[in-house]
Amino acid sequence: MSQADVRRRVSSRFLTSELRLIAVRRRNQVGLAALAAVPVVLAVAMKVASPEGPPDRGDGPNFFSQILGNGFFVALAALGVELTLFLPIAVSMLAGDAVAGEANQGTLRYLLTVPVGRTRLLAVKYAGIVMGAFVAPLTVAVSGLVVGLLLFGGGDVTTLSGTQIGFGTAVLRLLLICLYLGVCLSALGAIGLFLSTLTEQPMGATIALAMLTVTSWILGQIPQLDWLHPYLLTRHWTDFGELLRDPVSPGGLTPGLLSAGAYIVVFLSAAWARFAGRDVTS
Structure with missing residues (x-):
C-alpha cells in the first residue's frame, strides 16, 4: 500500500465534509428548531394552564x-x-437521505469514483446519522431545561424512588438520558441506512422508517402480542426512567443497550451486504 493510500484511509476530510453538510443543510436546521420548540410550547401551556396540572393516570412516570x-x-x-414521533422522524430524515439522497441527486457514482470505497462511504454516512441521533435528544433536553428554569425555577429534584438529589446531579442524569436515547435512536438509524440502500427515493425510505417506528409503538401496546414485545425496536426506549431512580441500577438499562446493539450490528451488516453488491447507476 502506497503512502498516499494510507493518508487517504486515515484522512477525516470526507467525514468532516459529511458532518458539515448535515449541519448546514436548511431542512436539518429547521428540524432541530422544531424539536427545540416543543418544550417551549409545553412549558408555556403548563404555565398558563390550571395550577393543578394534568391528572396522574398511573400509567408511568408522570413528569407533567x-x-x-x-x-x-x-x-x-x-x-x-417527542420520543414517540418527533425524534424518530428527525433521525428517519437523516437516515433515509444517507444513500438514497446521493443516488437521487446523481452524486453517488461520483463519490465512489473519487475514490471512496463503499464500506468507507457507509461508515461515514452512518457516523452522520449517529451524530444526529445524539444531537436531537440533547437539543430537546437543553431547550426544555432552559425554558423550564426560566418559567418554573429549579432546585433539588425528586427521583422516582422518592429521594432528592441536587440539581447538578440531576443535570448529569439528564445528560446520561440523552446518551441512552442517542444509542436507541442510532439503532433506528442503522435500519434507516439499510432502507436507504434499497431505493433511490429518500422520501420513501424516510416514510418507511417512520411507519416502522409507529408500528413498533402500537404493537407494544397490544397485550396479545406479548411474545413479540421483547424484539420490538422501541421496547426499551422508555427505560431511560431508570436513570431517575436512586440509586441507579445499570441492570435496568442493559436490555435496551443490548437490543440497540443487536439492531445496529444486524442492519449495518445488511446495509453493507446490500450496498457492496449493488450496481450504482446514478
Whole structure:
C-alpha cells in the first residue's frame, strides 16, 4: 500500500465534509428548531394552564405533574413526548437521505469514483446519522431545561424512588438520558441506512422508517402480542426512567443497550451486504 493510500484511509476530510453538510443543510436546521420548540410550547401551556396540572393516570412516570414545582421536569416531559414521533422522524430524515439522497441527486457514482470505497462511504454516512441521533435528544433536553428554569425555577429534584438529589446531579442524569436515547435512536438509524440502500427515493425510505417506528409503538401496546414485545425496536426506549431512580441500577438499562446493539450490528451488516453488491447507476 502506497503512502498516499494510507493518508487517504486515515484522512477525516470526507467525514468532516459529511458532518458539515448535515449541519448546514436548511431542512436539518429547521428540524432541530422544531424539536427545540416543543418544550417551549409545553412549558408555556403548563404555565398558563390550571395550577393543578394534568391528572396522574398511573400509567408511568408522570413528569407533567412535577413541572410546576421544578422546571427541570420540562426537559423530561418533552423527551417523553417527542420520543414517540418527533425524534424518530428527525433521525428517519437523516437516515433515509444517507444513500438514497446521493443516488437521487446523481452524486453517488461520483463519490465512489473519487475514490471512496463503499464500506468507507457507509461508515461515514452512518457516523452522520449517529451524530444526529445524539444531537436531537440533547437539543430537546437543553431547550426544555432552559425554558423550564426560566418559567418554573429549579432546585433539588425528586427521583422516582422518592429521594432528592441536587440539581447538578440531576443535570448529569439528564445528560446520561440523552446518551441512552442517542444509542436507541442510532439503532433506528442503522435500519434507516439499510432502507436507504434499497431505493433511490429518500422520501420513501424516510416514510418507511417512520411507519416502522409507529408500528413498533402500537404493537407494544397490544397485550396479545406479548411474545413479540421483547424484539420490538422501541421496547426499551422508555427505560431511560431508570436513570431517575436512586440509586441507579445499570441492570435496568442493559436490555435496551443490548437490543440497540443487536439492531445496529444486524442492519449495518445488511446495509453493507446490500450496498457492496449493488450496481450504482446514478
